[in-house]
Amino acid sequence: MKITGKLLTLIFFIPITVLSQQKDTLLNQLGSPGIKADSLPNRINNNNNSVTYEDAKLDFKTYFFLLKDDFKKQVTSPFHTQKKDWLKVGGFALLTGAVALTNSPITGFANKLYNRNKTVANISKYVTRFGGTYEVYAIAGFYAYGLIFKTQKEKTTTALATQAYVTAAVLSTFGKYLSGVQRPYYTDPNYNKKGPVFHGPFYPFIKGLDAQDYHSFPSGHTTAAFAAATVYALEYKDKPFIPIVSYTAATLIGLSRITENKHWATDVLVGAMLGYLSGRQVVNNFHRYSMSKHAKETAGSFSFNLQYNNKQFLSGLTYTF
Numbered sequence: 001m002k003i004t005g006k007l008l009t010l011i012f013f014i015p016i017t018v019l020s021q022q023k024d025t026l027l028n029q030l031g032s033p034g035i036k037a038d039s040l041p042n043r044i045n046n047n048n049n050s051v052t053y054e055d056a057k058l059d060f061k062t063y064f065f066l067l068k069d070d071f072k073k074q075v076t077s078p079f080h081t082q083k084k085d086w087l088k089v090g091g092f093a094l095l096t097g098a099v100a101l102t103n104s105p106i107t108g109f110a111n112k113l114y115n116r117n118k119t120v121a122n123i124s125k126y127v128t129r130f131g132g133t134y135e136v137y138a139i140a141g142f143y144a145y146g147l148i149f150k151t152q153k154e155k156t157t158t159a160l161a162t163q164a165y166v167t168a169a170v171l172s173t174f175g176k177y178l179s180g181v182q183r184p185y186y187t188d189p190n191y192n193k194k195g196p197v198f199h200g201p202f203y204p205f206i207k208g209l210d211a212q213d214y215h216s217f218p219s220g221h222t223t224a225a226f227a228a229a230t231v232y233a234l235e236y237k238d239k240p241f242i243p244i245v246s247y248t249a250a251t252l253i254g255l256s257r258i259t260e261n262k263h264w265a266t267d268v269l270v271g272a273m274l275g276y277l278s279g280r281q282v283v284n285n286f287h288r289y290s291m292s293k294h295a296k297e298t299a300g301s302f303s304f305n306l307q308y309n310n311k312q313f314l315s316g317l318t319y320t321f
Contacts, residue, residue, distance in 0.1 A: 057152065058159045058286075066289060070167050070282050092273060096266055103264045104195045107184050110259045120259065128221065128256035130249065139165070139228060153235070160282055161231040168227035168278035172220045172271065177201060181217035185261045196264045219263040222254035222271035223278075230279025250275070 058066070081089075114121050130138070139161050180199035182188055190207055191197060196216065204211045229250040233243035254268040263271075 058156055062289075063159055063163070066282075066285060067163050067166065070163055070285055071170070073285065074167055074171060074278065074281060096269055099269055100196070100266045103266055106258065106265045107261070111261060114259045114261070124256045124259040127252045128260050128262075130225070130253055156286075157231060157235045160235070160286055161228040161279075164227035164231050164275075164279040164282040165224050167282065168223045168275045169220060171274060171278065172218055172223040175218050175270075175274075176215040176220070179217040180204065180214045181264070181267070182214050183212075183216040183262060184264055186213040196266065216263055217267045217270065218274055219254065219257050219267040219271035221257050222250070222263070222268045223275040225250040225253040226272045226275030227279045227282075228275075230276050231283055234280065234283045 114124060139158055178201050180201060180203040181196050182199065184196075188197070188199075188209075191199070198217075199214060203209075204214045226247075229246035233246045236242035250272070254272055257263040257268055258265060
């Protein structure tokens with residue numbers, strides 16, 4: 001299977017869109033002292049409920065402001081890539097290129113397993129739905145839990161998951177139209193060759209073919225699954241079973257796209273990375289905003305403390321600049 005230089009260029013470019021993040025501002029406050037830059041791998045999430053979830057609730061206006069800012073950061077980040085980030089992108093490009101060499105064998109093995117094992121086929125059909133409609137239902141159910149039990153964290157986390165879902169889906173769709181890679185189940189009548197072939201932007205429209213047959217790279221289901229999974233994994237990192245369940249579910253969805261013969265292994269790998277980075281960017285963008293808002297609201301305020309120590313009451317007055 002031959003991988004063209006254009007396809008490797010695309011594989012190299014897409015993860016950059018959300019990999020490197022520079023210091024930036026949000027409502028003219030995100031660059032204030034004490035707020036960490038949004039750069040891998042030393043991202044710091046402040047999961048203090050009193051600061052993050054109660055002081056910075058995502059109302060309608062804030063939600064769409066942050067969503068717009070997420071798009072801006074994810075699209076413009078390639079132009080602010082730091083040297084250390086190029087090493088990570090280069091390493092990922094090499095990994096993707098190595099996986100690309102085994103695309104056809106992996107697809108062949110998955111097809112044989114699917115056709116010979118009814119259990120695998122049934123599980124695959126069920127799991128793959130959670131990368132689409134079922135995932136929307138799951139996110140909605142989690143938000144309903146927050147509404148019923150009036151827990152701000154669940155409602156905020158779900159809102160962030162939808163932001164990651166939306167931004168990742170847009171980037172994934174852009175990648176599909178830009179690459180024009182045909183799906184495993186389809187053979188191009190104008191190009192008699194097996195394996196993933198990079199046809200370039202708008203190829204099916206030029207040839208009068210069904211565009212869906214050329215939307216293989218990257219996997220949209222996998223991208224969306226990892227975007228939402230990353231949000232829940234980061235926000236509930238203090239509960240280890242949630243990251244495990246989240247990433248396991250997302251991984252199974254990605255594998256199901258291969259057994260369903262809808263995507264190549266490289267489509268799933270790049271989709272997973274794209275979703276993961278989108279989810280991280282959304283979470284960190286929100287935490288920078290919440291920290292900025294908390295700092296702004298507490299500036300110039302007095303607080304009174306009363307403590308009992310050594311059989312006497314001690315009082316204190318604090319002023320926050």
